[in-house]
Amino acid sequence: MTLQQTSAPAIPRSGRRHDRQRFWQEVAMIAPAVLLLATFLITPFLLSFWTAMTNQPLVPRPTPVRFVGLLNFQRVFTDPLFWTSLWNVTRFTVWVLPVQCGLAFLTALLLHQKLPMRNLLRGMFFLPAITSMVVVCVIWGTLFQYPSGPLNQIVGFLSAGAIQPIDWLGDPNWAMFSIVLLSAWQAYGFQMIIYLAGLQGIPEELYDAARIDGASALRRFWHVTMPGLRPTHVFVLVITTIQAFKLYTQVAILTQGGPKESTETVVHYMVRAGFEEQKLGYASAVSVILFVIVLLIALLQRKLLRRFDV
């Protein structure tokens, strides 16, 4: 930029041509992304607000689409099943957060050491994260077999037969917990990578200083590692929460929201309304609500991060 300013007066015409050329080159480079985002993200996003206020069906009908105002939202909020689904994802989130983030944090601590074959170990721990949720459902579908699947065998063995076989996916009291187990197992790898990054970001000098001051390993962990990871903790908790609220695939494949609606989730509810009942306007209202939830969580993250002065 400084170059242009100094050279512009000397050769004004070619300089201007250069500027124009550069302008168009930049536009050409950014245009594909802008056009794609405008078409496939911004347009449907804005459309969802409009569709949510109409009675549009999924398949076009001869009858004209009517503007119905906030009627869809009113219907969503008075449907007990919607509240059940919201309660279920909240329950799921509360359970999956400690399991998934705890697993990620512990494995990251294990890997963040001078170890032989560190990359291999990291790859092994990351393996579930690259496994497709559909494949995870195949695996855990067999592990959860009732009454004599592997998990029931293990539970029976550990309790010396005291605990009766559990119908993991068929018992309304257990179904969501089972979904929590397989979800945490599948997804912890990503959070582990983020924790590893956070651990790498803590300056080694802090540990040296603490060591010189005679701090024990436990105290170093508590007074150096934990404060250094504060922004990482916030970030991990927030993305895990957002991810949890979007729970869909495993439920759609393994339980279809059952038994007795104990695993019905907001996204599953939305897809059912939109594609089984063909009520596009209604489903769009649910998608707007989902967006608001995610937005609130993201805003909370920003607020928390600012408090920690990051």
Next chain:
Amino acid sequence: MSDLVLSQPAPLAISRGNSKTGLRIVQTVCIFIIALVMISPLFMLLIASLKDDRFRILADMGSFRAFWVNDPTLSNYREIANFSGELAYGRYLFNSLVILVVTVVSGLIINSMAGFVLAWGSLRGKAILLALVVALYVIPQESIIMPLVVMMSRAGLTDTFAVQILPWVASPLYVFLFYQFFAQLPKELYEAAEMDGASIFRIYRSIYMPLSLPALATVSILMGIESWNQYLWPTLVTQTDYARPIAVAIATFFGQDSIYWDRAMAASVLMMIPVLILYLAFQRWFVSSFVGSAVKG
């Protein structure tokens, strides 16, 4: 740069004083055992896929036989690896691969170009565009999917490859990741090249791209996994075999009265191979610090 980070001894979080090699070995063995336990379900999957009898698979599951196969056979794979008919998993795998490769390659080019202009371009309104990208990142895929399905079916794109690729090529997250990566490279690099009369596209292609292997690898892995694992979207926009990806096909096993676990497991193993290769190919550059610093913003 990344190789440097990885080859350096990692700063220790908890224990540093353990210079005794004996303790180090015990520690490593323990971590290996934990890792093996974590991935044991995947190992079970592989073993089970080599067993012929689907009822024996379930019976074996509860014991140590789940980790052992006496007479391994590829018959399950042979049953499903067709390119037409009911069990056309060869075709589904191929479909998914086409979608993955096109999405990742075009995504790398398009997102990195946009990120580069945002980092080093002189467009007016650049700051606004950047803020917009960050804001768009908040919108979850799930909340645009309803209108998007209608848009796509009106455009006649249902049941095509395009419908599974186009919407997910440009992504605010990856534009931002590239922007952050380019912006942290030294300014002198850009100024020197500009002084030599290189155009911004040349600077991007010949100077910055070769330097951005860590970013390219990270985005490849993230985009690849994302594309490979898409489930909700393709169930909504594919109806026939023509462009059906393998994830959707495997899920249909669950719709049957009696699940053919043997075939489902063979298909699952097939599905794991490409992403595993992708990860192994790029993991050297999959620098965790890059992901970490980028997502904090």
